Structure formats: structure tokens, C-alpha cells
Amino acid sequence: MNAKVKISRRAGASFPVRRMSFDFDRVPEYWMNGSAGLTHFMTALSALFPAGEKFFIDSVRAVRQHPQIQGNPALQKEISAFIGQEAMHTQEHAGFNASAQKYGHDVARLDRTAERVIQDMRKAFAFAGKPAGITQEMVDLTATIALEHFTATIASQLLTNPHIQELMTDETMKTMWLWHAVEENEHKAVAYDVFEAVFGKGFKAYALRTGALVTAMLILFAVQSYFVLRLLRDDRQLNLTALKDIYTYGYSPSKGIIAGMGREMLAYFRPGFHPNDLDTAGLLDEWRSKLGF
Numbered sequence: 001m002n003a004k005v006k007i008s009r010r011a012g013a014s015f016p017v018r019r020m021s022f023d024f025d026r027v028p029e030y031w032m033n034g035s036a037g038l039t040h041f042m043t044a045l046s047a048l049f050p051a052g053e054k055f056f057i058d059s060v061r062a063v064r065q066h067p068q069i070q071g072n073p074a075l076q077k078e079i080s081a082f083i084g085q086e087a088m089h090t091q092e093h094a095g096f097n098a099s100a101q102k103y104g105h106d107v108a109r110l111d112r113t114a115e116r117v118i119q120d121m122r123k124a125f126a127f128a129g130k131p132a133g134i135t136q137e138m139v140d141l142t143a144t145i146a147l148e149h150f151t152a153t154i155a156s157q158l159l160t161n162p163h164i165q166e167l168m169t170d171e172t173m174k175t176m177w178l179w180h181a182v183e184e185n186e187h188k189a190v191a192y193d194v195f196e197a198v199f200g201k202g203f204k205a206y207a208l209r210t211g212a213l214v215t216a217m218l219i220l221f222a223v224q225s226y227f228v229l230r231l232l233r234d235d236r237q238l239n240l241t242a243l244k245d246i247y248t249y250g251y252s253p254s255k256g257i258i259a260g261m262g263r264e265m266l267a268y269f270r271p272g273f274h275p276n277d278l279d280t281a282g283l284l285d286e287w288r289s290k291l292g293f
Contacts, residue, residue: 005018005019005020005021005292005293006018006019007019007293012073012074012077013077013078013080013081014078014081014186015081015085015183015186015187016081017081017084017085017088018085018088018179018183018293019088020088020091020092020176020179022092022095022096022172022175022176023172024095024096024098024099024172025099026172027096027099027170027172027173028170029103031168031169031170031173032167032168032169032170032173033166033167033168033169034169035167035242035245036232036235036237036242037232037237037241037242037243037244037245037246038167038245038246038249040105040228040231040232040235040237040242041228041246041250042173042177043097043100043105043107043227043231044110044224044225044227044228044231045224046093046096046097046100046107047097047107047110047111047114047227048114048220048223048224048227049089049090049093050090050093050094050097050111050114051111051114051115051118052114052118052147053086053087053089053090053093054090055118055122055140055143055144056086056144056147056148056191057083057086057087057090058140059137059140059141059143059144059191060079060082060083060141060144060190060191060194061083062137062140062141063137063141063194063198064076064079064194066197066198068197068198069194069197069198072197075190075193075194075197078187078190078193079190079194081187081190082187082190082191085183085186085187086187088183089180089183092176092180093180094111096173096176097111104234104235105231105234105235106234107231110227110230110231113223113227114223117219117223121143121219122136122139122140122143123136125139125143125215126139134208138199138208141191141194141195141198141199142195142199142208142209142212143212143216144191144195145191145192145195145209145212146209146212146213146215146216146217146268147216147220148184148188148191148192148275149188149192149213149265149268149275150213150216150217150220150261150265151184151188152184152185152188152275152278153261153264153265153278154257154258154261155180155181155182155184155185156181156185156264156278156280156283157257157260157261158177158178158181158257159178159181159182159185159280159283159287160260160283161255161257161260163249163255164249164255164257165178167249175291178287178291179291179293181287182284182287182288182291182293185280185283185284186284188275188276189274189275189276192274192275195209201272206271209268210268210269213265213268213269217265228246264278
């Protein structure tokens with residue numbers, strides 16, 4: 001594994017914080033089996049993470065001292081570990097994004113766009129919801145749990161989809177994505193537990209979280225698709241071969257990582273849903289062993 005790992009176990013937390021340090025200097029330009037389409041598809045996802053992970057951290061921190069959870073030491077320890085993991089994801093994806101920038105792919109511009117979209121959307125939804133008593137903290141945390149459900153679901157697909165794993169021919173990048181996938185499932189319930197503790201489990205909370213998922217997925221699909229097309233166009237790789245690769249391994253029913261997410265994504269709409277209903281404990285044990293964690 002082309003990375004230094006230091007594992008910090010926060011006392012009382014159910015999962016550790018792994019302090020990673022990947023060396024991206026030798027990552028090839030088209031690291032996914034030589035495919036420009038697939039590489040840019042994954043790079044477009046990576047461009048979302050620095051701003052996105054920071055938003056998740058800020059959303060949870062904003063309510064951390066709420067009376068409903070301030071005196072809950074177990075949840076506070078989970079929050080600390082959640083923040084630690086998300087901070088490492090921000091750091092390592094920023095490192096990869098910088099390495100892609102060296103090949104002339106303007107990921108820094110995409111990162112700035114992601115930050116602007118997040119800030120504009122969160123403020124707009126808080127303004128629209130103010131007459132109904134919806135606060136900025138509610139908007140931010142509701143969006144966070146919706147997007148955390150997406151990241152945990154796509155992460156479980158990365159850990160179970162052999163077609164995608166085989167295409168990750170660069171070991172550094174493969175390890176980075178699998179490490180990230182493991183941790184997204186380790187902490188998938190933390191923000192959700194904070195949300196339920198602070199805002200409850202009633203109809204308003206259900207309507208907020210399910211509405212947020214639909215809205216967040218539409219925005220995410222639009223932004224990530226724009227990023228992919230922008231990367232391909234600027235790289236002069238916007239062609240049928242690249243688009244076919246993206247369809248086959250992203251969206252096709254037989255091999256697509258996005259297509260495989262359907263059942264787990266829909267589970268979010270079930271009243272009484274909790275992220276741990278989707279049991280990934282055995283899967284995580286398997287991959288922690290494989291990755292030496």
C-alpha cells in the first residue's frame with residue numbers, strides 16, 4: 001500500500017480515525033484501466049469531496065452543543081471520530097485532486113464550484129424554509145444525512161462491485177477509494193443519530209429528510225455530470241468511447257455502480273429507517289482485513 005497509516009482510536013468511539021498519507025506522485029493520468037471516461041468520472045466525484053466533507057463536519061459541529069446531545073458522552077465520542085475521519089477524507093482527496101491538476105485537469109476550479117453550489121443552496125433552502133420554522137441548522141444537518149446516505153451506499157457498492165475494483169489498476173488510487181469506502185460505512189449512522197436526537201422522529205423530520213434526499217440527489221447528479229463533461233471536454237476526450245465506459249460501469253444494470261445503489265437508496269424512504277438497518281459489518285471486517293486496518 002503506497003500510504004503511511006497511523007490509527008488513532010478515540011476512547012469510547014466505535015470506530016477509529018486512520019491518519020493516512022498517500023503518495024500520489026506516481027499516479028498515472030488515466031489511472032482507471034487507462035480509461036479517460038472512467039478516470040474523469042471518479043475525479044469528478046473526488047472534486048466534490050473537499051467542500052462536501054467540510055460541509056458535513058460544519059453541519060454536525062453546529063449542533064454539537066445542543067441540549068439534547070450535549071450530555072450524551074457516547075454520541076459525543078462518535079462525533080469526534082466522525083469529524084476525524086471526514087477531515088482525513090478532505091485531506092487525501094485534496095491531495096489527489098492536486099495530482100490531477102498537474103496533468104492539466106482544472107480540478108481546483110471544480111472544487112471552487114462545489115463550494116459555491118453548497119453555500120448557495122444551503123442559504124436558499126434556509127431562506128425558503130424560514131416561514132415554516134426551518135432553521136439553517138436544520139437545512140444543513142438534513143442535507144448532511146441525505147448525502148451521507150448516498151456516500152455510504154456508493155461506498156458499499158465500491159466494496160462489493162468486482163467490475164469497478166478490477167478497473168482500479170493503480171494500487172494507490174484503489175486503496176484510497178477502498179479506505180474511504182470502509183470509513184463511510186463505519187460512521188454512516190453518526191450524523192443520522194445526531195439528527196434524530198436534535199430534531200426527533202416525527203412527520204416533520206421524516207418529510208425533511210426524505211425531501212432533502214430527493215433534492216440533494218438531483219443537485220448532485222447535475223453537478224457531478226457537469227464536472228465529468230467539463231473534464232472530458234477540456235481534455236479533448238469527450239467521445240463515444242469515454243461515454244460508453246461511463247455508462248457501462250456507472251449506470252448499466254449489469255455492471256454499473258450507480259445502478260446497483262437503488263435498493264439501499266430507496267430504504268431511506270421507509271418510516272423508522274436507520275442507517276444501521278443496512279448491515280455492512282461483515283463486509284467491513286473483510287475489507288479491514290484485506291487493507292491491513
